[in-house]
Amino acid sequence: MHIQALRSQATNKRSIISSINLIALETLPLIQPGQDVSKEIIKAITSESISIDDGDVIAIAQKIISKSENRYLDISHLDPSEEAMTLSTKIDKDPKFIQAILNESQKVVRYRMGVLIVEHKLGFIHANAGIDRSNIDQLKNIVLLLPENPDESAKKISESISQYFQKNISIIITDTMGRPFRNGIVGFTIGSHNIECLLDERGKKDLYNNELKVTQIGIADELAAASSLLMGQAAQKKPVVLIKGYQFKQNNLSDSRSLIRSEEEDLFR
Template sequence: MPSSDIIIKNISNVPEIQSNDNLSKIIIHALKKNRLKLKNKDVLVITQKIISKSENRLVHKNNIIPTQSAKKLSKQIGKSSVLTQLILDESQRIIKKKHGVIITETNHGFICANSGIDQSNIPPNYFCLLPINPDKSAKKIRIALEREFNVKLGVIISDTFGRPFRSGQIDVAIGVSGISPLLNYKGKKDSFKKNINVTSIAVADELASSAELVLGKTNKSPIALIRGYDFQISSKNSKLLIMPKNKSMFS
């Protein structure tokens, strides 16, 4: 729903996340150190990287044995055979190979570069994979925080994706809980009293992108609080943001 004033704040005092860390407890502790008490319909945007770290999704290169097909593809594209193998393992299919990038459809259904795998902000010789089920991760954190603060919340797991036919990258929602990912205007009236027939706004993506403005890529701030957006409470998840293949113009 439209809101007149929205506040976006990064949450400091979040330690370096390790495997099997209890993220919910860490977030609660960080909020209290920031003297922040969550309010009804607050939204927390959490970067994918700390979810992956806590869920043991960091893989050392020595633990990957590339197949012959991965070795062949790696020579074609100019990537290491280890990374190429991981890209294949984490994908359903390859969409495009060009300019040293492999665009894939991940096992989740996301269309992104290199199956969402990257090596930023992690130790050398490791690769960071996307969480297995980002929606489940978001839901687990939301339930714990709602119980702690006795409010209704939205939780979004964000990651950085490129965009076809556009330069630059933006953060999008890969995991959603508690908030409707889409805002449907169908059946409403526009400013000229005409019926709106098709407009559906990806509010979860918009919130993820807005949070990135205070998070950035270098300041080690992996969590943002968005306050003032009157979202629709929903049990739906990020699957709504994935275009069905029978409706896609580019499949």
């Protein structure tokens, strides 16, 4: 499956992008604990005869990373705390599920009936700490946690695929989230390697020679959102998307944490 996105970018001292190409891998198996995601991606790319170039970005849904890293949790064994019990009565959720959320969180930010918004241990604000019950076997009371260190997971996959193809490959690991003031979930980046996640345009000039004061572009989140169009949220089974033609500054020191707004600057906390 392909998406070609036409785009003109008139930023100073950067190449103008006229198009990017998004390709969803079609032949990935259902990932099991212990399975090497990078090897499965290499197999799919090879079997589908897709060419790999320097600067390609591979977007990977966090769910297959979590599955490969065996981030499953049987919540039936959890002992809910007093906080979990109190929240369960306020939002009408299983206290054991709430305890799993609290275990993965730094603090509760907001809640209302059916919804618990927390600051995840990784730093971002997320509903239910990103804990998921969709697309996993529900015969037992099992949930799937986010990867423990998505940036490190992205680094290992980037290095493995880059070495195999002898190309400079970047990785983003994606999830979906809701947004203040907007309906609908969108893709965002929770882990990355070898990509400039946040493009700082402050100090540059616009078309009318005005200096940009606050403009920062969440490049990795934009690519994650575009990739989510192909990944889908139900039974599409396309958790990996190859992004070709996006020109950016590759930087091993830039990771997904650069996208997290500090609490002091966050108007919604």
